[in-house]
Amino acid sequence: MGDIDDRLKAAGIELPTKVARGAGLVPCVQHGDLLYVSGHGPADHDGNLLYKGRVGSEVSLEEAYDAARATGVQLLRSIRDHLGDLDRVERIVKALAFVNSADDFHDQPAVVHGFSDLMVEIFGERGRHARSAIGTSNLPLNQPVEIEMIVAVRG
Numbered sequence: 001m002g003d004i005d006d007r008l009k010a011a012g013i014e015l016p017t018k019v020a021r022g023a024g025l026v027p028c029v030q031h032g033d034l035l036y037v038s039g040h041g042p043a044d045h046d047g048n049l050l051y052k053g054r055v056g057s058e059v060s061l062e063e064a065y066d067a068a069r070a071t072g073v074q075l076l077r078s079i080r081d082h083l084g085d086l087d088r089v090e091r092i093v094k095a096l097a098f099v100n101s102a103d104d105f106h107d108q109p110a111v112v113h114g115f116s117d118l119m120v121e122i123f124g125e126r127g128r129h130a131r132s133a134i135g136t137s138n139l140p141l142n143q144p145v146e147i148e149m150i151v152a153v154r155g
Contacts, residue, residue: 056105
């Protein structure tokens with residue numbers, strides 16, 4: 001078991017098994033030492049959404065933070081499935097996050113801290129990343145958050 005697997009276990013996180021996607025969509029594309037990870041939402045181990053709704057009306061800030069963290073777990077699953085081992089992650093480079101926001105909700109960065117805090121918890125300094133947190137009026141399946149990322153990988 002690798003260092004990252006040990007950190008996941010210590011954090012009480014079990015990565016779900018691979019979830020089937022549509023034929024035209026792949027969860028990850030690697031080009032050189034960069035891994036581009038498609039947008040993911042807050043799903044459980046069976047791929048069902050854990051949270052639904054707009055943040056600031058149907059979903060609280062605390063729930064949205066947890067949704068962003070759960071989204072991070074799904075992203076880690078896809079990275080592990082692609083690379084075979086999360087210890088191959090050199091650095092989390094960039095995250096682009098969309099928050100399904102009520103008209104008067106303006107605290108998108110606080111939501112996405114759920115994802116960012118998880119990356120630092122699991123990868124340490126390698127988990128610190130550039131990030132954008134964007135409010136939007138709607139997301140697929142009415143999920144409260146969707147996050148995509150770019151990861152630098154080793155050999």
